[in-house]
Amino acid sequence: MPLLTFHLVEGRTDTELKTLLDAAHRAMLAAFKVPERDRYQIVHEHKPSRFIVEDTGLDIPRTEKVVVVQVTTRPRGRAAKELFYRLLVEELERSCGIAPSDVMVSMVENSDEDWSFGLGRAQFLTGELGGNGGD
Incomplete structure (x- = not known):
């Protein structure tokens, strides 16, 4: 854990998807300091007509390469989250x-x-994972 779910427009190759997932994993490892094998990633691909990602009025340009990442995680501090955001965009x-x-x-x-x-x-809860669960 954390569990990373990726939403993107369909059409990337398996190699492109692996590169994307590897890049996101590197960012997550660096920001959250979890073990290498804490890797849980799911990709959902969408037809362009079923995937709308606007900019909330921030004037952020989007292209067909847009990626939405949902991170399900135990609580993280603000600094770790901001580091993840920065490292993720750098890696991608x-x-x-x-x-x-x-x-x-x-x-x-x-x-x-x-x-x-x-x-x-x-x-x-059972103690099979340490007090911080590798987080």
Whole structure:
């Protein structure tokens, strides 16, 4: 954990998607200081007519490369979140050619009892994952 869900316009190749996911993982590792194998990523691809991402009146230009990332996570401090936003756009621009203006992020926080990694157990609560769950 965290769980990163990516929404984007369909049409990227498998190689492009892997590059995007790897770049996002690097940003997440650096910002949130989680173990390398804390990697949970899901991609949802949408037809262009079913994916509208405007700019909330901020005059932010969007292209067909727009990516919306929803991060579901245990609570994070403001500094870690802001570092993630910055590192994510840097990694995506450098690795994928995605402009920072094409990256939108939403954080959704929850708590230890909201996670089960399998086997019908809440591993943060049972002690199978340490007090900070690798976060």
